[in-house]
Amino acid sequence: MRVIKKFLMKSLAKLSRKPKVKVSLKRLEGFIVDIGAGGEGVIAKTCGRNTVGVDINKGEIDEARSRGSLAHWVLCDACFMPFRNGSFDVATFFFSLMYIKTPKRKWAVFVEARRVLKSDGLLCLWDAIIREKPDLYVVFVEISLPDGEEIFTGYGVRGKEKEQNLELINKLAIEAGFKVTSAESHKNWFRACFH
Ligand SMILES: C[S@@+](CC[C@H](N)C(=O)[O-])C[C@H]1O[C@@H](n2cnc3c(N)ncnc32)[C@H](O)[C@@H]1O
Numbered sequence: 586m587r588v589i590k591k592f593l594m595k596s597l598a599k600l601s602r603k604p605k606v607k608v609s610l611k612r613l614e615g616f617i618v619d620i621g622a623g624g625e626g627v628i629a630k631t632c633g634r635n636t637v638g639v640d641i642n643k644g645e646i647d648e649a650r651s652r653g654s655l656a657h658w659v660l661c662d663a664c665f666m667p668f669r670n671g672s673f674d675v676a677t678f679f680f681s682l683m684y685i686k687t688p689k690r691k692w693a694v695f696v697e698a699r700r701v702l703k704s705d706g707l708l709c710l711w712d713a714i715i716r717e718k719p720d721l722y723v724v725f726v727e728i729s730l731p732d733g734e735e736i737f738t739g740y741g742v743r744g745k746e747k748e749q750n751l752e753l754i755n756k757l758a759i760e761a762g763f764k765v766t767s768a769e770s771h772k773n774w775f776r777a778c779f780h
Pocket residue numbers: 620621622623624625626627628639640641642645661662663664678679680681684685740
């Protein structure tokens with residue numbers, strides 16, 4: 586079934602004029618909270634039992650679980666996470682900020698991520714650059730995991746106030762108390778780390 590989905594996704598991406606992205610992931614060290622973690626559960630797959638996956642949608646958590654995720658899962662809004670201050674070494678957003686629309690909500694999840702991170706904790710994110718304003722934005726993403734597994738998927742989001750780029754994300758993260766550690770912007774996506 587998974588092979589068929591991968592084949593269909595690849596064919597759809599080839600035929601489509603939608604943005605395409607290739608991301609290579611390395612394993613992250615420490616206790617990790619992955620925010621907007623459901624669906625493919627990419628970070629949970631990469632980092633396994635050290636990951637707490639947070640998602641607001643039970644269906645997305647169930648989907649990640651059905652893919653054999655070893656992570657611990659918590660159903661909640663990332664603006665109000667049920668964790669103590671300074672619980673995690675790393676917080677991640679993997680193509681999930683695009684689902685948290687409006688700069689105000691993105692800023693609120695950064696503030697909450699800062700709270701649950703240790704003082705020397707790291708925030709790492711990967712996300713789509715969204716320039717156009719059509720109602721439905723879709724990006725196809727090919728992901729290489731450290732164990733050699735390849736995931737091919739599509740992420741789509743509808744509605745207003747979904748435009749985002751690295752400059753906006755840096756600004757919001759800085760306003761939430763982070764400092765930029767590294768950042769790179771590509772044609773259709775960006776990656777950034779903060780401490
Ligand atoms: C489709 S996933 C993105 C990719 C996912 N990280 C993966 O590995 O496949 C985006 C997720 O963010 C979740 N999400 C959106 N807003 C959220 C919020 N306020 N708090 C927690 N999760 C949220 C959605 O339910 C969705 O499952």
